[in-house]
Amino acid sequence: MTEENLTLAQRKEKAESLAALGVKLYSNGFSPANTAAELHPKGEHLGPQEKEEGGDVYSVAGRIMAMRKFGKAAFCTVADKTGQIQIYIKQDVVGNELFESFKKWDIGDIVGLAGTLFKTKVGELSIQAKELVMISKSLRPLPDKWHGLSDVETRYRQRYVDLIVTPESREVFKKRVEIIRLVREYLNSKEYMEVETPMMQPIPGGATAKPFRTYHNALSMELFLRIAPELYLKRLLVGGFDRVFEINRNFRNEGLSTRHNPEFTMLEFYQAYATYEDLMELTEDMVSSICQKVNGSMKIEYQGTMVDLSPPWKKLTMEQALVEIAGIDPDILKNDAQVMALAKEKGIELEPLAGPGKAKTELFELLVEEKLINPTFITAYPTEVSPLARRNEDNQDITDRFELFITGRELANGFSELNDPMDQLARFEKQVADRGDDEEIHPEVDLDYVRALEYGMPSAAGEGIGIDRLVMLLANAPSIRDVILFPHLKPEQQSKPQADSQ
RNA sequence: GGGUCGUUAACUCAGUUGGUAGAGUAUCUGACUUUUAAUCAGAGAGUCGCGCGUUCGAGUCGCGCACGACCCA
Structure with missing residues:
Protein backbone atom coordinates (compact mmCIF):
# COMPACT_ATOMS: atom_id res chain seq x y z
CA MET A 1 0.00 0.00 0.00
CA THR A 2 3.00 2.29 -0.52
CA GLU A 3 2.32 3.18 -4.12
CA GLU A 4 4.61 5.94 -5.27
CA ASN A 5 3.56 9.12 -6.92
CA LEU A 6 5.37 12.32 -7.62
CA THR A 7 3.86 14.32 -4.80
CA LEU A 8 4.75 11.67 -2.26
CA ALA A 9 8.31 11.55 -3.52
CA GLN A 10 8.59 15.35 -3.45
CA ARG A 11 7.24 15.49 0.05
CA LYS A 12 9.70 12.87 1.22
CA GLU A 13 12.54 14.88 -0.28
CA LYS A 14 11.24 17.99 1.42
CA ALA A 15 11.02 16.15 4.72
CA GLU A 16 14.61 15.03 4.35
CA SER A 17 15.80 18.54 3.61
CA LEU A 18 13.92 19.80 6.66
CA ALA A 19 15.57 17.12 8.76
CA ALA A 20 18.91 18.22 7.34
CA LEU A 21 18.15 21.73 8.63
CA GLY A 22 17.81 20.18 12.08
CA VAL A 23 14.01 20.32 12.18
CA LYS A 24 12.37 17.47 14.05
CA LEU A 25 9.70 16.08 11.72
CA TYR A 26 7.87 14.19 14.44
CA SER A 27 8.52 16.12 17.60
CA ASN A 28 6.63 15.50 20.79
CA GLY A 29 6.12 17.50 23.90
CA PHE A 30 4.20 20.42 22.40
CA SER A 31 1.12 20.85 24.51
CA PRO A 32 -1.35 23.50 23.35
CA ALA A 33 -2.90 25.61 26.08
CA ASN A 34 -5.84 26.71 23.95
CA THR A 35 -8.28 25.54 21.29
CA ALA A 36 -9.51 27.26 18.17
CA ALA A 37 -13.05 27.43 19.48
CA GLU A 38 -12.15 29.10 22.77
CA LEU A 39 -10.07 31.79 21.08
CA HIS A 40 -12.80 33.12 18.82
CA PRO A 41 -14.84 34.72 21.63
CA LYS A 42 -11.68 36.39 22.91
CA GLY A 43 -11.44 38.33 19.69
CA GLU A 44 -15.04 39.49 19.59
CA HIS A 45 -14.30 42.96 20.95
CA LEU A 46 -11.50 43.60 18.45
CA GLY A 47 -12.01 45.76 15.38
CA PRO A 48 -10.30 45.22 12.03
CA GLN A 49 -6.52 45.53 12.22
CA GLU A 50 -6.72 45.77 15.99
CA LYS A 51 -4.40 43.78 18.28
CA GLU A 52 -5.48 42.38 21.63
CA GLU A 53 -4.41 44.63 24.43
CA GLY A 54 -1.87 43.20 26.81
CA GLY A 55 -0.60 40.87 24.10
CA ASP A 56 -1.39 37.62 25.90
CA VAL A 57 0.23 34.61 24.27
CA TYR A 58 -1.99 31.69 23.27
CA SER A 59 -0.96 28.34 21.87
CA VAL A 60 -2.79 25.90 19.66
CA ALA A 61 -1.96 22.73 17.77
CA GLY A 62 -3.60 21.25 14.73
CA ARG A 63 -3.46 20.39 11.07
CA ILE A 64 -2.73 22.99 8.38
CA MET A 65 -5.81 22.94 6.14
CA ALA A 66 -4.97 25.82 3.83
CA MET A 67 -2.01 28.09 3.19
CA ARG A 68 -1.67 31.40 1.42
CA LYS A 69 1.99 32.19 1.15
CA PHE A 70 3.59 35.48 0.24
CA GLY A 71 7.26 36.13 -0.10
CA LYS A 72 8.05 36.87 3.49
CA ALA A 73 4.73 36.20 5.20
CA ALA A 74 1.90 33.70 5.07
CA PHE A 75 -1.56 32.91 6.31
CA CYS A 76 -2.43 29.36 7.34
CA THR A 77 -5.73 27.89 8.39
CA VAL A 78 -5.12 25.47 11.24
CA ALA A 79 -7.80 22.99 12.36
CA ASP A 80 -7.96 21.34 15.75
CA LYS A 81 -10.74 19.17 17.15
CA THR A 82 -12.81 22.25 18.00
CA GLY A 83 -12.63 24.12 14.72
CA GLN A 84 -10.33 26.33 12.72
CA ILE A 85 -8.30 29.45 13.32
CA GLN A 86 -6.12 31.52 11.04
CA ILE A 87 -2.42 31.95 11.71
CA TYR A 88 -0.30 34.80 10.40
CA ILE A 89 3.39 34.15 10.04
CA LYS A 90 5.84 36.95 9.28
CA GLN A 91 9.53 36.54 8.64
CA ASP A 92 10.55 39.53 10.73
CA VAL A 93 8.53 38.20 13.70
CA VAL A 94 9.57 34.56 13.69
CA GLY A 95 13.11 35.14 12.47
CA ASN A 96 14.92 34.08 9.31
CA GLU A 97 15.86 30.57 10.42
CA LEU A 98 12.35 29.53 11.45
CA PHE A 99 10.86 31.15 8.38
CA GLU A 100 13.20 29.19 6.08
CA SER A 101 11.97 26.01 7.74
CA PHE A 102 8.35 27.13 7.52
CA LYS A 103 8.65 27.63 3.76
CA LYS A 104 8.88 23.87 3.42
CA TRP A 105 5.77 23.18 5.46
CA ASP A 106 2.76 21.81 3.62
CA ILE A 107 -0.98 21.60 3.83
CA GLY A 108 -1.68 18.54 5.95
CA ASP A 109 1.21 19.03 8.37
CA ILE A 110 0.35 18.96 12.05
CA VAL A 111 1.91 21.91 13.79
CA GLY A 112 1.98 23.72 17.09
CA LEU A 113 2.30 27.45 17.52
CA ALA A 114 2.08 30.28 20.00
CA GLY A 115 1.38 33.94 19.48
CA THR A 116 -0.87 36.91 20.09
CA LEU A 117 -4.36 37.70 18.83
CA PHE A 118 -5.28 40.31 16.25
CA LYS A 119 -7.83 40.94 13.57
CA THR A 120 -7.02 41.33 9.90
CA LYS A 121 -8.20 44.10 7.60
CA VAL A 122 -11.41 42.21 6.91
CA GLY A 123 -11.92 41.36 10.56
CA GLU A 124 -10.86 37.72 10.76
CA LEU A 125 -9.42 36.75 14.12
CA SER A 126 -5.89 35.44 13.67
CA ILE A 127 -2.88 34.46 15.71
CA GLN A 128 0.30 36.37 15.01
CA ALA A 129 2.70 33.45 15.41
CA LYS A 130 5.84 33.95 17.46
CA GLU A 131 6.75 30.27 17.89
CA LEU A 132 6.24 27.45 15.42
CA VAL A 133 6.79 23.74 15.98
CA MET A 134 6.50 20.91 13.47
CA ILE A 135 4.65 18.08 15.22
CA SER A 136 4.05 15.71 12.32
CA LYS A 137 5.15 16.08 8.71
CA SER A 138 2.50 14.95 6.25
CA LEU A 139 3.74 13.11 3.19
CA ARG A 140 0.45 12.66 1.35
CA PRO A 141 -1.56 15.48 -0.19
CA LEU A 142 -5.05 16.07 1.15
CA PRO A 143 -8.06 15.99 -1.17
CA ASP A 144 -9.16 19.11 -3.02
CA LYS A 145 -9.77 21.90 -0.54
CA TRP A 146 -12.93 23.02 -2.27
CA HIS A 147 -14.64 19.82 -3.40
CA GLU A 178 -23.41 11.63 22.11
CA ILE A 179 -26.41 9.37 21.46
CA ILE A 180 -24.68 6.38 23.03
CA ARG A 181 -23.63 8.51 25.99
CA LEU A 182 -27.22 9.65 26.47
CA VAL A 183 -28.56 6.10 26.25
CA ARG A 184 -26.15 5.07 29.01
CA GLU A 185 -27.05 8.10 31.07
CA TYR A 186 -30.76 7.40 30.66
CA LEU A 187 -30.54 3.75 31.67
CA ASN A 188 -28.15 4.48 34.52
CA SER A 189 -30.63 7.02 35.84
CA LYS A 190 -33.24 4.23 35.87
CA GLU A 191 -30.87 2.10 37.95
CA TYR A 192 -29.91 -0.26 35.19
CA MET A 193 -26.51 -1.97 35.49
CA GLU A 194 -24.29 -2.03 32.44
CA VAL A 195 -22.78 -5.48 31.95
CA GLU A 196 -20.67 -7.33 29.42
CA THR A 197 -21.56 -10.82 28.32
CA PRO A 198 -19.75 -13.22 25.98
CA MET A 199 -19.28 -12.25 22.35
CA MET A 200 -17.93 -15.75 21.67
CA GLN A 201 -20.59 -18.29 22.49
CA PRO A 202 -20.67 -22.09 22.26
CA ILE A 203 -24.34 -21.96 21.25
CA PRO A 204 -25.43 -18.89 19.27
CA GLY A 205 -28.85 -17.99 20.67
CA GLY A 206 -31.31 -15.20 21.30
CA ALA A 207 -32.21 -14.68 17.64
CA THR A 208 -32.61 -16.56 14.39
CA ALA A 209 -29.63 -15.63 12.25
CA LYS A 210 -26.56 -17.09 10.64
CA PRO A 211 -23.56 -16.85 12.95
CA PHE A 212 -19.86 -16.48 12.23
CA ARG A 213 -17.82 -19.45 13.35
CA THR A 214 -14.44 -19.47 14.99
CA TYR A 215 -12.28 -21.96 16.80
CA HIS A 216 -10.55 -21.95 20.15
CA ASN A 217 -7.31 -23.90 19.92
CA ALA A 218 -6.57 -24.52 23.59
CA LEU A 219 -10.15 -25.57 24.33
CA SER A 220 -10.35 -27.52 21.06
CA MET A 221 -13.84 -26.26 20.44
CA GLU A 222 -15.87 -24.39 17.92
CA LEU A 223 -17.25 -21.06 19.05
CA PHE A 224 -19.68 -18.64 17.45
CA LEU A 225 -19.63 -14.87 17.42
CA ARG A 226 -22.83 -13.90 19.12
CA ILE A 227 -25.94 -13.04 17.16
CA ALA A 228 -27.53 -11.63 20.35
CA PRO A 229 -26.66 -11.30 24.05
CA GLU A 230 -30.23 -12.07 25.14
CA LEU A 231 -29.83 -15.46 26.81
CA TYR A 232 -26.85 -14.29 28.88
CA LEU A 233 -28.57 -11.12 30.03
CA LYS A 234 -31.57 -13.14 31.17
CA ARG A 235 -29.27 -15.49 33.11
CA LEU A 236 -28.34 -12.34 35.04
CA LEU A 237 -32.01 -11.77 35.86
CA VAL A 238 -31.99 -15.27 37.36
CA GLY A 239 -28.92 -14.23 39.33
CA GLY A 240 -30.76 -11.28 40.83
CA PHE A 241 -29.37 -8.41 38.76
CA ASP A 242 -32.83 -7.27 37.91
CA ARG A 243 -32.11 -4.31 35.63
CA VAL A 244 -29.29 -4.91 33.18
CA PHE A 245 -28.21 -3.55 29.84
CA GLU A 246 -25.43 -4.05 27.37
CA ILE A 247 -24.34 -1.92 24.41
CA ASN A 248 -22.10 -3.94 22.19
CA ARG A 249 -21.59 -5.64 18.88
CA ASN A 250 -23.62 -8.47 17.42
CA PHE A 251 -22.45 -10.38 14.38
CA ARG A 252 -24.58 -11.84 11.64
CA ASN A 253 -23.15 -13.74 8.71
CA GLU A 254 -25.67 -12.42 6.22
CA GLY A 255 -25.97 -9.96 3.36
CA LEU A 256 -24.84 -6.35 3.44
CA SER A 257 -27.02 -3.41 2.54
CA THR A 258 -27.60 0.22 3.40
CA ARG A 259 -29.21 -1.07 6.60
CA HIS A 260 -27.06 -4.13 7.40
CA ASN A 261 -23.44 -4.40 8.41
CA PRO A 262 -22.07 -7.82 9.44
CA GLU A 263 -21.21 -6.41 12.84
CA PHE A 264 -23.60 -3.92 14.31
CA THR A 265 -24.14 -2.29 17.66
CA MET A 266 -27.11 -3.33 19.71
CA LEU A 267 -28.54 -2.06 22.95
CA GLU A 268 -30.30 -4.81 24.87
CA PHE A 269 -31.88 -4.21 28.23
CA TYR A 270 -33.94 -6.31 30.67
CA GLN A 271 -36.04 -5.23 33.57
CA ALA A 272 -37.50 -7.61 36.16
CA TYR A 273 -41.08 -7.14 37.35
CA ALA A 274 -41.90 -5.12 34.25
CA THR A 275 -43.97 -5.89 31.17
CA TYR A 276 -43.61 -5.04 27.51
CA GLU A 277 -45.99 -2.16 28.09
CA ASP A 278 -43.58 -0.61 30.60
CA LEU A 279 -40.82 -0.87 28.01
CA MET A 280 -42.87 0.82 25.30
CA GLU A 281 -43.28 3.75 27.68
CA LEU A 282 -39.57 3.77 28.49
CA THR A 283 -38.58 3.56 24.81
CA GLU A 284 -40.85 6.43 23.83
CA ASP A 285 -39.45 8.59 26.61
CA MET A 286 -35.81 7.62 26.03
CA VAL A 287 -35.73 8.00 22.25
CA SER A 288 -37.77 11.20 22.11
CA SER A 289 -35.75 12.85 24.87
CA ILE A 290 -32.44 11.88 23.25
CA CYS A 291 -33.66 13.30 19.96
CA GLN A 292 -34.58 16.53 21.72
CA LYS A 293 -31.11 16.71 23.25
CA VAL A 294 -29.08 15.99 20.13
CA ASN A 295 -31.27 17.77 17.59
CA GLY A 296 -32.95 20.43 19.70
CA SER A 297 -36.37 19.23 18.54
CA MET A 298 -38.51 16.13 18.36
CA LYS A 299 -39.52 16.96 14.81
CA ILE A 300 -36.75 15.95 12.45
CA GLU A 301 -36.23 15.38 8.78
CA TYR A 302 -35.04 12.00 7.60
CA GLN A 303 -33.93 11.93 3.96
CA GLY A 304 -36.59 14.41 2.93
CA THR A 305 -39.40 13.02 5.09
CA MET A 306 -40.62 14.80 8.20
CA VAL A 307 -40.76 12.59 11.28
CA ASP A 308 -42.35 13.59 14.56
CA LEU A 309 -40.99 11.78 17.60
CA SER A 310 -43.13 13.69 20.09
CA PRO A 311 -44.92 11.38 22.50
CA PRO A 312 -47.32 9.70 22.71
CA TRP A 313 -46.53 7.25 19.94
CA LYS A 314 -49.13 5.28 18.04
CA LYS A 315 -49.85 1.68 19.05
CA LEU A 316 -51.47 -0.92 16.81
CA THR A 317 -51.73 -4.67 17.07
CA MET A 318 -50.37 -6.50 14.08
CA GLU A 319 -53.91 -7.42 13.03
CA GLN A 320 -55.12 -3.84 13.41
CA ALA A 321 -52.24 -2.72 11.25
CA LEU A 322 -53.09 -5.28 8.59
CA VAL A 323 -56.70 -4.09 8.55
CA GLU A 324 -56.20 -0.34 8.93
CA ILE A 325 -53.05 0.17 6.90
CA ALA A 326 -52.97 -2.75 4.46
CA GLY A 327 -56.76 -2.73 4.04
CA ILE A 328 -57.16 -6.45 4.60
CA ASP A 329 -60.67 -7.71 5.37
CA PRO A 330 -60.75 -8.55 9.12
CA ASP A 331 -62.74 -11.72 8.39
CA ILE A 332 -59.83 -13.13 6.40
CA LEU A 333 -57.54 -12.74 9.41
CA LYS A 334 -59.87 -14.94 11.48
CA ASN A 335 -59.48 -17.82 9.06
CA ASP A 336 -56.07 -19.53 8.95
CA ALA A 337 -56.58 -21.04 5.51
CA GLN A 338 -57.63 -17.70 4.02
CA VAL A 339 -54.61 -15.97 5.58
CA MET A 340 -52.29 -18.53 4.00
CA ALA A 341 -54.06 -18.14 0.67
CA LEU A 342 -53.79 -14.35 0.80
CA ALA A 343 -50.06 -14.58 1.48
CA LYS A 344 -49.63 -16.83 -1.51
CA GLU A 345 -51.73 -14.46 -3.62
CA LYS A 346 -49.41 -11.59 -2.65
CA GLY A 347 -46.45 -13.58 -3.88
CA ILE A 348 -45.08 -14.58 -0.48
CA GLU A 349 -43.28 -17.91 -0.52
CA LEU A 350 -43.73 -19.67 2.79
CA GLU A 351 -41.63 -22.53 4.07
CA PRO A 352 -43.53 -25.83 4.27
CA LEU A 353 -43.82 -25.71 8.07
CA ALA A 354 -44.92 -22.07 8.21
CA GLY A 355 -48.32 -21.39 9.75
CA PRO A 356 -50.76 -18.46 9.75
CA GLY A 357 -48.67 -16.53 12.26
CA LYS A 358 -45.72 -16.52 9.90
CA ALA A 359 -48.03 -15.62 7.02
CA LYS A 360 -49.46 -12.62 8.89
CA THR A 361 -45.97 -11.44 9.79
CA GLU A 362 -44.87 -11.68 6.16
CA LEU A 363 -47.97 -9.81 5.01
CA PHE A 364 -47.20 -7.14 7.57
CA GLU A 365 -43.61 -6.78 6.36
CA LEU A 366 -44.77 -6.59 2.76
CA LEU A 367 -47.78 -4.32 3.07
CA VAL A 368 -47.45 -2.26 6.24
CA GLU A 369 -43.87 -1.79 7.40
CA GLU A 370 -42.75 0.87 4.93
CA LYS A 371 -45.84 2.97 5.62
CA LEU A 372 -45.03 3.45 9.31
CA ILE A 373 -43.20 6.78 9.14
CA ASN A 374 -43.92 8.35 12.50
CA PRO A 375 -43.06 6.13 15.47
CA THR A 376 -45.50 3.23 15.74
CA PHE A 377 -45.49 0.30 18.14
CA ILE A 378 -46.82 -2.88 16.61
CA THR A 379 -47.97 -5.34 19.28
CA ALA A 380 -49.48 -8.81 19.56
CA TYR A 381 -46.92 -10.67 17.45
CA PRO A 382 -47.82 -14.28 16.66
CA THR A 383 -46.31 -16.83 19.04
CA GLU A 384 -45.09 -18.70 15.97
CA VAL A 385 -42.52 -15.99 15.19
CA SER A 386 -41.64 -15.15 18.80
CA PRO A 387 -39.80 -18.09 20.35
CA LEU A 388 -38.57 -16.23 23.43
CA ALA A 389 -41.61 -14.08 24.21
CA ARG A 390 -44.28 -14.70 26.80
CA ARG A 391 -47.67 -15.78 25.51
CA ASN A 392 -50.59 -13.43 25.99
CA GLU A 393 -52.74 -14.47 28.96
CA ASP A 394 -55.97 -14.35 26.98
CA ASN A 395 -54.80 -15.59 23.58
CA GLN A 396 -52.12 -18.26 23.36
CA ASP A 397 -51.55 -17.58 19.64
CA ILE A 398 -50.04 -14.17 20.26
CA THR A 399 -47.30 -12.89 22.54
CA ASP A 400 -46.82 -9.82 24.71
CA ARG A 401 -44.38 -8.38 22.27
CA PHE A 402 -43.89 -5.19 20.28
CA GLU A 403 -41.71 -3.88 17.54
CA LEU A 404 -41.10 -0.19 16.98
CA PHE A 405 -41.14 1.20 13.45
CA ILE A 406 -39.93 4.64 12.38
CA THR A 407 -39.40 5.78 8.77
CA GLY A 408 -40.63 2.38 7.65
CA ARG A 409 -37.86 0.59 9.44
CA GLU A 410 -37.70 -1.63 12.47
CA LEU A 411 -35.84 0.13 15.24
CA ALA A 412 -36.64 -1.88 18.37
CA ASN A 413 -38.03 -5.21 19.41
CA GLY A 414 -39.24 -5.94 22.92
CA PHE A 415 -41.37 -8.33 24.85
CA SER A 416 -42.43 -9.74 28.16
CA GLU A 417 -40.02 -12.59 28.67
CA LEU A 418 -40.88 -16.22 28.74
CA ASN A 419 -39.79 -17.55 32.13
CA ASP A 420 -41.52 -20.93 32.15
CA PRO A 421 -38.65 -23.42 31.72
CA MET A 422 -40.89 -26.20 30.42
CA ASP A 423 -42.47 -23.98 27.76
CA GLN A 424 -39.03 -22.62 26.84
CA LEU A 425 -37.56 -26.11 26.43
CA ALA A 426 -40.49 -27.17 24.24
CA ARG A 427 -40.07 -24.09 22.01
CA PHE A 428 -36.31 -24.66 21.68
CA GLU A 429 -36.95 -28.27 20.73
CA LYS A 430 -39.52 -27.27 18.15
CA GLN A 431 -37.07 -24.75 16.67
CA VAL A 432 -34.38 -27.40 16.40
CA ALA A 433 -36.85 -29.87 14.91
CA ASP A 434 -37.94 -27.30 12.34
CA ARG A 435 -34.44 -26.16 11.46
CA GLY A 436 -32.27 -29.03 12.60
CA ASP A 437 -30.80 -29.58 9.16
CA ASP A 438 -29.81 -25.94 8.69
CA GLU A 439 -26.06 -25.98 9.17
CA GLU A 440 -25.80 -22.25 8.57
CA ILE A 441 -28.20 -21.24 11.29
CA HIS A 442 -26.90 -23.90 13.65
CA PRO A 443 -29.89 -24.35 15.95
CA GLU A 444 -29.13 -26.11 19.17
CA VAL A 445 -31.02 -26.27 22.47
CA ASP A 446 -29.28 -24.18 25.10
CA LEU A 447 -29.78 -26.54 28.00
CA ASP A 448 -27.86 -24.35 30.43
CA TYR A 449 -30.29 -21.53 29.72
CA VAL A 450 -33.21 -23.87 30.45
CA ARG A 451 -31.43 -24.94 33.64
CA ALA A 452 -31.11 -21.28 34.63
CA LEU A 453 -34.85 -20.80 34.11
CA GLU A 454 -35.46 -23.87 36.29
CA TYR A 455 -33.95 -21.95 39.20
CA GLY A 456 -36.62 -19.32 38.57
CA MET A 457 -36.35 -16.10 36.54
CA PRO A 458 -38.48 -13.19 37.73
CA SER A 459 -41.18 -11.95 35.42
CA ALA A 460 -39.44 -9.45 33.18
CA ALA A 461 -39.48 -7.55 29.96
CA GLY A 462 -36.57 -7.05 27.60
CA GLU A 463 -35.82 -5.09 24.49
CA GLY A 464 -33.22 -4.58 21.81
CA ILE A 465 -32.59 -1.33 19.97
CA GLY A 466 -30.34 -1.15 16.93
CA ILE A 467 -27.97 1.65 17.77
CA ASP A 468 -26.70 2.09 14.22
CA ARG A 469 -30.23 2.55 12.94
CA LEU A 470 -31.05 4.93 15.77
CA VAL A 471 -28.01 7.02 14.84
CA MET A 472 -29.01 6.91 11.15
CA LEU A 473 -32.43 8.28 12.10
CA LEU A 474 -31.22 10.99 14.45
CA ALA A 475 -28.27 12.03 12.25
CA ASN A 476 -30.22 11.83 8.98
CA ALA A 477 -27.76 9.35 7.46
CA PRO A 478 -28.91 7.41 4.38
CA SER A 479 -26.66 4.38 4.85
CA ILE A 480 -25.52 2.38 7.86
CA ARG A 481 -22.01 2.79 6.46
CA ASP A 482 -22.27 6.49 7.17
CA VAL A 483 -22.66 5.87 10.90
CA ILE A 484 -20.06 3.09 11.27
CA LEU A 485 -16.49 4.39 11.35
CA PHE A 486 -15.00 1.45 9.50
CA PRO A 487 -17.73 -0.39 7.59
CA HIS A 488 -16.85 -3.73 6.05
CA LEU A 489 -15.82 -3.65 2.39
CA LYS A 490 -14.09 -6.17 0.20
CA PRO A 491 -10.31 -5.73 0.15
CA GLU A 492 -8.92 -3.24 -2.30
CA GLN A 493 -7.32 -4.78 -5.34
CA GLN A 494 -3.55 -4.65 -5.14
CA SER A 495 -2.54 -2.05 -7.71
CA LYS A 496 0.65 -3.99 -8.44
CA PRO A 497 1.31 -7.68 -8.00
CA GLN A 498 4.07 -7.64 -5.35
CA ALA A 499 6.65 -8.94 -7.80
CA ASP A 500 10.02 -8.40 -6.15
CA SER A 501 9.02 -9.22 -2.62
CA GLN A 502 10.84 -12.56 -2.44
C1' G B 1 -27.98 -13.91 -6.10
C1' G B 2 -30.42 -10.42 -10.22
C1' G B 3 -30.70 -5.47 -12.57
C1' U B 4 -28.91 -0.38 -13.45
C1' C B 5 -24.93 2.96 -13.08
C1' G B 6 -19.87 4.18 -12.05
C1' U B 7 -14.16 3.48 -12.08
C1' U B 8 -9.53 8.93 -16.49
C1' A B 9 -3.40 12.93 -12.55
C1' A B 10 -3.00 13.03 -5.25
C1' C B 11 -8.51 15.30 -5.15
C1' U B 12 -12.98 17.04 -8.11
C1' C B 13 -14.32 16.30 -12.97
C1' A B 14 -14.39 16.98 -18.81
C1' G B 15 -13.09 13.90 -22.96
C1' U B 16 -17.60 15.01 -29.38
C1' U B 17 -18.15 10.11 -34.85
C1' G B 18 -12.75 5.23 -32.76
C1' G B 19 -7.42 9.16 -34.67
C1' U B 20 -1.09 12.46 -30.16
C1' A B 21 -4.83 12.58 -22.77
C1' G B 22 -7.61 17.80 -20.82
C1' A B 23 -9.19 21.59 -16.89
C1' G B 24 -9.51 23.40 -11.80
C1' U B 25 -7.42 22.31 -7.06
C1' A B 26 -2.93 20.25 -5.06
C1' U B 27 2.56 19.90 -6.17
C1' C B 28 7.40 22.15 -8.03
C1' U B 29 10.26 26.98 -9.69
C1' G B 30 10.17 32.41 -9.59
C1' A B 31 7.72 37.29 -7.83
C1' C B 32 4.93 39.12 -3.71
C1' U B 33 4.92 41.19 4.46
C1' U B 34 -3.07 41.65 6.07
C1' U B 35 -4.62 36.89 2.47
C1' U B 36 -9.88 34.62 2.44
C1' A B 37 -10.90 29.04 -3.20
C1' A B 38 -4.90 35.13 -2.55
C1' U B 39 -2.76 36.89 -7.29
C1' C B 40 0.80 36.77 -11.49
C1' A B 41 4.49 33.95 -14.67
C1' G B 42 6.37 29.14 -15.79
C1' A B 43 6.88 23.63 -15.07
C1' G B 44 6.12 18.62 -13.92
C1' A B 45 2.47 15.00 -13.05
C1' G B 46 -1.50 9.35 -16.37
C1' U B 47 -0.86 1.13 -16.57
C1' C B 48 -7.69 6.02 -18.75
C1' G B 49 -9.84 -0.28 -12.69
C1' C B 50 -7.79 -5.32 -14.79
C1' G B 51 -7.75 -8.81 -18.92
C1' C B 52 -9.15 -10.59 -23.69
C1' G B 53 -11.19 -9.34 -28.38
C1' U B 54 -12.73 -6.21 -32.89
C1' U B 55 -9.81 -2.57 -35.70
C1' C B 56 -4.48 0.14 -39.48
C1' G B 57 -5.62 2.51 -34.73
C1' A B 58 -9.53 1.69 -28.42
C1' G B 59 -10.22 6.20 -22.64
C1' U B 60 -14.21 5.60 -26.48
C1' C B 61 -16.98 -0.50 -29.43
C1' G B 62 -17.76 -6.01 -27.65
C1' C B 63 -16.99 -9.95 -23.92
C1' G B 64 -15.18 -11.42 -19.13
C1' C B 65 -13.41 -10.11 -14.26
C1' A B 66 -12.53 -6.81 -9.84
C1' C B 67 -14.21 -2.99 -6.66
C1' G B 68 -18.05 0.46 -5.41
C1' A B 69 -23.07 2.89 -5.42
C1' C B 70 -28.32 2.39 -5.90
C1' C B 71 -32.62 -0.75 -6.57
C1' C B 72 -34.69 -5.68 -6.15
C1' A B 73 -34.61 -10.74 -3.69
Missing part, protein backbone atom coordinates in the same frame (compact mmCIF):
# COMPACT_ATOMS: atom_id res chain seq x y z
CA GLY A 148 -13.38 17.63 -0.58
CA LEU A 149 -13.69 13.88 -0.79
CA SER A 150 -16.81 12.77 -2.59
CA ASP A 151 -15.93 9.21 -3.57
CA VAL A 152 -17.83 7.16 -0.99
CA GLU A 153 -15.59 4.16 -1.40
CA THR A 154 -12.54 6.20 -0.41
CA ARG A 155 -14.51 7.82 2.40
CA TYR A 156 -15.27 4.37 3.86
CA ARG A 157 -11.90 2.79 3.21
CA GLN A 158 -9.83 5.77 4.36
CA ARG A 159 -12.08 7.14 7.05
CA TYR A 160 -9.12 9.02 8.52
CA VAL A 161 -9.01 11.19 5.39
CA ASP A 162 -12.79 11.57 5.39
CA LEU A 163 -12.70 12.80 8.99
CA ILE A 164 -9.97 15.33 8.15
CA VAL A 165 -11.79 16.89 5.22
CA THR A 166 -15.53 16.21 5.66
CA PRO A 167 -17.07 18.24 8.48
CA GLU A 168 -20.47 16.54 8.03
CA SER A 169 -18.85 13.18 8.60
CA ARG A 170 -17.20 14.37 11.80
CA GLU A 171 -20.56 15.68 12.99
CA VAL A 172 -22.31 12.35 12.39
CA PHE A 173 -19.76 10.47 14.47
CA LYS A 174 -19.79 13.05 17.24
CA LYS A 175 -23.55 12.70 17.28
CA ARG A 176 -23.22 8.94 17.47
CA VAL A 177 -20.98 9.21 20.50
